[in-house]
Amino acid sequence: MIAEIITIGDEILIGQIVDTNSAWLAGKLNLAGIEVYQITSVHDDREHILRALADAERRVDLVLITGGLGPTKDDITRNTLCEYFGMKLVFHEPTFAQIRDRFLKRGVDLNRLNQDQALVPDGCTVLRNPEGTAPGMWFERNDTIFISMPGVPFEMKAVTEQEVLPRLVNSGKLKVIIHKTVLTQGVPESMLAMRIEEWENSLPPFIKLAYLPNPMLVRLRLTATGRDTELLREELDRQVERLKILLPVEIYGFDEDTMAGSAGKLLQENHLTIAVAESCTGGHIAHLITLTPGASAWYKGGVVAYDNAVKTSVLGVSEEVIRQYGAVSEQTALAMAAGVRNLMQSDFALATTGIAGPDGGSEEKPVGTVWMAIAGPTKLIAQKFVFGNNRERNIMRSSQTALQWLRRTIMEEFPGHNLM
Amino acid sequence: MIAEIITIGDEILIGQIVDTNSAWLAGKLNLAGIEVYQITSVHDDREHILRALADAERRVDLVLITGGLGPTKDDITRNTLCEYFGMKLVFHEPTFAQIRDRFLKRGVDLNRLNQDQALVPDGCTVLRNPEGTAPGMWFERNDTIFISMPGVPFEMKAVTEQEVLPRLVNSGKLKVIIHKTVLTQGVPESMLAMRIEEWENSLPPFIKLAYLPNPMLVRLRLTATGRDTELLREELDRQVERLKILLPVEIYGFDEDTMAGSAGKLLQENHLTIAVAESCTGGHIAHLITLTPGASAWYKGGVVAYDNAVKTSVLGVSEEVIRQYGAVSEQTALAMAAGVRNLMQSDFALATTGIAGPDGGSEEKPVGTVWMAIAGPTKLIAQKFVFGNNRERNIMRSSQTALQWLRRTIMEEFPGHNLM
Numbered sequence: 022m023i024a025e026i027i028t029i030g031d032e033i034l035i036g037q038i039v040d041t042n043s044a045w046l047a048g049k050l051n052l053a054g055i056e057v058y059q060i061t062s063v064h065d066d067r068e069h070i071l072r073a074l075a076d077a078e079r080r081v082d083l084v085l086i087t088g089g090l091g092p093t094k095d096d097i098t099r100n101t102l103c104e105y106f107g108m109k110l111v112f113h114e115p116t117f118a119q120i121r122d123r124f125l126k127r128g129v130d131l132n133r134l135n136q137d138q139a140l141v142p143d144g145c146t147v148l149r150n151p152e153g154t155a156p157g158m159w160f161e162r163n164d165t166i167f168i169s170m171p172g173v174p175f176e177m178k179a180v181t182e183q184e185v186l187p188r189l190v191n192s193g194k195l196k197v198i199i200h201k202t203v204l205t206q207g208v209p210e211s212m213l214a215m216r217i218e219e220w221e222n223s224l225p226p227f228i229k230l231a232y233l234p235n236p237m238l239v240r241l242r243l244t245a246t247g248r249d250t251e252l253l254r255e256e257l258d259r260q261v262e263r264l265k266i267l268l269p270v271e272i273y274g275f276d277e278d279t280m281a282g283s284a285g286k287l288l289q290e291n292h293l294t295i296a297v298a299e300s301c302t303g304g305h306i307a308h309l310i311t312l313t314p315g316a317s318a319w320y321k322g323g324v325v326a327y328d329n330a331v332k333t334s335v336l337g338v339s340e341e342v343i344r345q346y347g348a349v350s351e352q353t354a355l356a357m358a359a360g361v362r363n364l365m366q367s368d369f370a371l372a373t374t375g376i377a378g379p380d381g382g383s384e385e386k387p388v389g390t391v392w393m394a395i396a397g398p399t400k401l402i403a404q405k406f407v408f409g410n411n412r413e414r415n416i417m418r419s420s421q422t423a424l425q426w427l428r429r430t431i432m433e434e435f436p437g438h439n440l441m
Numbered sequence: 442m443i444a445e446i447i448t449i450g451d452e453i454l455i456g457q458i459v460d461t462n463s464a465w466l467a468g469k470l471n472l473a474g475i476e477v478y479q480i481t482s483v484h485d486d487r488e489h490i491l492r493a494l495a496d497a498e499r500r501v502d503l504v505l506i507t508g509g510l511g512p513t514k515d516d517i518t519r520n521t522l523c524e525y526f527g528m529k530l531v532f533h534e535p536t537f538a539q540i541r542d543r544f545l546k547r548g549v550d551l552n553r554l555n556q557d558q559a560l561v562p563d564g565c566t567v568l569r570n571p572e573g574t575a576p577g578m579w580f581e582r583n584d585t586i587f588i589s590m591p592g593v594p595f596e597m598k599a600v601t602e603q604e605v606l607p608r609l610v611n612s613g614k615l616k617v618i619i620h621k622t623v624l625t626q627g628v629p630e631s632m633l634a635m636r637i638e639e640w641e642n643s644l645p646p647f648i649k650l651a652y653l654p655n656p657m658l659v660r661l662r663l664t665a666t667g668r669d670t671e672l673l674r675e676e677l678d679r680q681v682e683r684l685k686i687l688l689p690v691e692i693y694g695f696d697e698d699t700m701a702g703s704a705g706k707l708l709q710e711n712h713l714t715i716a717v718a719e720s721c722t723g724g725h726i727a728h729l730i731t732l733t734p735g736a737s738a739w740y741k742g743g744v745v746a747y748d749n750a751v752k753t754s755v756l757g758v759s760e761e762v763i764r765q766y767g768a769v770s771e772q773t774a775l776a777m778a779a780g781v782r783n784l785m786q787s788d789f790a791l792a793t794t795g796i797a798g799p800d801g802g803s804e805e806k807p808v809g810t811v812w813m814a815i816a817g818p819t820k821l822i823a824q825k826f827v828f829g830n831n832r833e834r835n836i837m838r839s840s841q842t843a844l845q846w847l848r849r850t851i852m853e854e855f856p857g858h859n860l861m
Contacts, residue, residue: 034477036468037653041459043482048456057454059489062463062480069479076496200455211554231485233452235593242457297745303731304724307745311723314799314832322751324744325717325727331742331785335755365751379734412734414595 022194024050025077026060029070029088029098030172033062042087042177053186054195055083065089070101074167082165083189088172099142099158102169106160108142113156116147120154148184152176157184197250201257202233203241203264204274206425210234213241217267220260227253228260237421238280270432273425280421281309281316284428288319291435293368295427297323298336298361300348301375301391305420321365326357336360349374349386351403354394358403362396370396371427373419378412391419395430402430442475442614445497448482449490449508449518450592462507462597473606474618474666475503485509490521494587502585503609508592510575519562519578522589526580528562533576536567540574568604572596577604617670621677622653623661623684624698625691626845630659637661637687644680647673657841658700690852693845700841701729701736704848708739708789711855715847716785717743718756718777720768721795721811725840741785746777756780769794769806771823774814778823782816790816791847793839798832811839815850822850 026046032038040062047057058081063069070089077084089098103110117139124131138154141147148157148168153176160167168185170177189195205213210232214221221230227247233240243260245253265272273283288295297306307323310316324335329348332338338356346352354372362370375391382388389408394401406422408415446466452458460482467477478501483489490509497504509518523530537559544551558574561567568577568588573596580587588605590597609615625633630652634641641650647667653660663680665673685692693703708715717726727743730736744755749768752758758776766772774792782790795811802808809828814821826842828835 033464034467034480035471036464036466036477039459039461039464040480044453044456044459046456047454051455057456058484059493060454060460060480060482064478200457202457209549211552214554215552231451233457242452244455299724299727303736304719304727304743304745305731307719307724308728308836311725311745311747311797312833312836316723317747320747322745322747322755323724324755325724325731325742327731327737327740327742328714328785334786335742335744335784364755365748366754377731413732416728416732 022055022083022189022196023058023081024055024083024085025058025081027070027073027077027084027086028060028062028172029065029086030062031065034064042172042174045174045178046085046087046181049181049186050085051198051200053189054197055189056196056198065097067097067101067104070098071105074102074105078162078165078167084165084167085185086167086169087177098169099140102145102158102160102167103142106142106144106162108144110140111143113139113141113147115149116141116156119149119156123154148180150176150180151183152179159185159188196246197248197253198244198246199250199253199257200245201243201261202276203243203261203272204276204278205239205241205268205271206237206273206280207271207429208239208268210239213239213268213271217241217264220263220267224260225256228257237418237425270429273428279309279313280424280428281306282313284424284431285310285313285316285319287428287431287435288369291431293431294319294321295369295371296321296361296365296367298357298370298372299323299325300327300332300357300373301377302373302416302420302423303327303377305416306371306373306423309420309424321367324361324364332357332360336364347386349376349390349392351392351394351405354392354403355396355401358394358396359401368398369427369431371423372396373423375406375415375419377415377419378410382410389415391415391422393419393423393426395427397430397434399434400430442503442609443478443501444470444475444503444505445478445501446480447490447493447497447504447506448480448592449485449506450482451485453482453508454484462592462594465594465598466505466507466601469601469606470505472618472620473609474616475609485517487517487521487524490518491525494522494525498582498585498587504585504587505605506587506589507597510589510591518589519560522565522578522580522587523562526562526564526582528564530560531563533559533561533567535569536561536576539569543574568600570596570600571603572599576600579605579608616666617668617673618664618666619670619673619677620665621663621681622696623663623681623692624694624696625659625661625688626657626693626700627849628659628688628691633659633661633688633691637684640680640683640687645676648676648680657838657845690849693848699729699733700844700848701726702733704844704851705730705733705736705739707848707851707855711851713788713851714739714741715789715791716741716781716787718781718790718792719743719745720747720752720777720793721797722793722836722840722843723747723797725836726791726793726843729840729844741787744781744784752777752780756784767806769796769810769812771812771814771825774812774823775816775821778814778816779821788818789847789851791843792816793843795826795835795839797835797839798830802830809835811835813839813843813846815847817850817854819854820850 146159155171157180158169229244231242326332337360357372358370372394378388394403566579575591577590577600651662746752757780777792778790792814798808814823
């Protein structure tokens with residue numbers, strides 16, 4: 022089954038809101054084995070909607086429409102659907118009862134606009150909306166199914182999960198599609214492609230590979246299509262096992278895993294804790310760590326030592342070191358890592374000190390220069406990185422790089438514990 | 442000028458990533474006076490791309506294409522554009538030089554895939570990509586302009602801002618449109634509308650007002666359209682001056698200003714400094730502060746006291762207080778604020794302690810409960826907030842709320858220094 026998603030609403034086309042409905046719907050449809058061929062965002066405009074419906078009908082056998090079903094006058098989807106299918110609006114008693122009950126519960130009187138929401142095209146199947154007043158609508162013509170849903174995300178999600186997906190599954194027309202995304206660090210896309218070329222070429226034809234690159238992390242998405250979920254899952258797992266042998270330390274997780282979460286798992290499995298001392302990253306590493314649910318099991322805390330006085334008074338970096346080598350130096354980074362490890366009594370500690378920009382750079386130490394250090398049970402090491410000249414991106418990249426380096430270092434120190 | 446945005450990439454159609462590029466681009470185009478007629482997301486597929494290009498060419502006079510320009514074989518946009526325009530790929534020396542320099546800087550060797558990125562269709566204008574290896578491309582046919590850009594968001598943004606928008610503006614086909622966004626805090630949209638109703642009704646017809654609401658902050662976007670940039674700017678400034686009188690403390694900034702930056706300006710103008718002690722916000726407040734260029738003038742640093750042992754050993758919160766009232770309590774928040782103020786010798790200090798979730802909630806203190814405290818030269822105050830049950834959103838909202846409260850508190854303490 023091939024689908025198209027049509028989202029209706031001017032607010033998307035002026036960039037005022039990000040269309041998250043489409044991504045959510047596309048994800049759900051894919052998991053159900055329905056391929057989404059196209060996503061189209063159009064204006065709250067009769068002609069535009071009519072054209073989009075006609076275009077989609079030629080291309081796909083399932084059209085999902087979101088948006089444009091609210092009570093105010095700029096919502097014209099329902100009338101346009103009526104026109105498209107040559108139907109007329111009729112009063113739908115169960116929908117009216119549901120709207121009336123919702124208003125009664127809140128002690129609010131119904132107005133005419135609300136009552137009009139119980140009008141539906143006479144040839145459609147009404148889909149109950151458990152979270153709002155505008156119902157969903159299901160149309161069929163020739164071999165194409167059209168489903169219209171409200172645009173409010175939680176209403177759309179409820180109608181999809183409680184009405185749309187069960188009906189589609191029961192139709193018996195669906196293929197099975199499953200995905201697995203392999204997350205890698207430390208190898209640029211082009212080099213990765215060369216390293217796994219043979220493996221890629223040996224994939225069975227029903228498994229497709231896509232590279233989803235990012236400056237530092239490349240995601241490899243495997244998609245298997247067929248009839249038998251179990252067999253597909255087995256083959257996908259088998260291929261991922263082969264890939265792990267080619268990328269033993271580069272793979273840091275799968276699907277929704279994060280670098281901080283992956284480092285955290287390693288720490289937790291080894292009953293270790295970490296603390297962080299940040300200057301240029303200014304709390305962002307701590308933030309990435311504490312986004313991880315359950316981080317309190319392995320994260321002690323951190324110090325944001327922005328002012329040099331804090332580096333000395335709280336972290337115990339000697340004034341002499343800062344004077345002699347500078348705040349952005351190997352020596353200061355090492356002393357910060359050792360200092361926060363001692364202060365928070367953690368097993369590992371990570372420290373960053375650098376020049377995020379836009380000011381503060383020099384010829385010797387340009388904006389983007391970052392020293393990082395790791396203090397562990399048996400080692401105290403530092404490394405220098407040079408990023409670009411954009412402050413925000415320097416903070417992000419320094420933080421990501423620090424977590425990547427941390428993960429690699431723990432793996433070297435505790436080699437038996439590769440969690441993959 | 443009417444535009445269509447085409448985003449290319451399977452990852453959008455399987456719902457793996459949300460298409461934020463389109464919203465950003467649509468916003469920028471709108472600000473430049475270009476109406477976005479439609480947004481279309483299509484597969485990394487030759488035929489699909491060809492059809493989308495032909496459809497768009499019939500509808501609009503500007504087609505913006507993002508995605509599908511990386512070095513690996515699943516990126517077929519460039520070849521398809523060649524086919525569409527009947528061009529052939531030629532080697533582009535300046536692009537090659539730029540790619541080579543990027544790799545040289547990192548000390549990485551070029552491989553064949555990277556070299557191939559310097560191939561461009563022979564009839565296009567190459568748009569320099571300052572942030573990556575794949576250049577943008579500008580095509581013209583009859584009266585339609587086609588612009589292809591990489592899909593990595595920061596690369597796409599750089600190419601748009603540095604190459605695409607200036608060229609479109611220079612084309613002379615655009616009207617003059619200027620904007621100013623006024624950022625307000627603390628007044629819900631409907632109340633704000635009533636307070637500024639008279640001002641709004643007195644605006645000249647060439648200035649339009651839009652409310653861009655957010656649960657806690659309302660942005661007021663003023664858009665002036667005409668022929669003379671200078672005159673428009675003057676009138677816009679005049680109207681904003683009138684608005685400032687109506688909202689003397691509510692306006693915290695303009696355009697790209699942030700709450701942290703606004704609080705920082707207040708601190709800097711009063712020669713004050715701040716330190717932060719975070720538990721549930723886990724470094725996010727520090728991160729928001731240190732995103733501000735020049736924050737080192739007023740930000741001393743902070744402690745992420747995730748483990749209770751860190752609250753006592755580093756911040757000096759007494760074990761007795763934690764035992765008696767709990768880590769999430771008014772008393773602990775106050776002690777954290779006073780503790781970090783003392784530790785870092787700052788004028789102000791902000792502290793947060795709460796239950797971000799998903800675990801750790803109780804009937805008395807459900808997930809989302811957050812205590813915040815401020816310690817200043819003359820006061821030590823605490824306040825309780827209850828947010829929702831989503832961990833990430835609780836961290837974001839707590840951080841924003843804390844900074845808003847901080848700004849108001851400093852303004853009360855130093856009333857002569859309203860920076861607006």
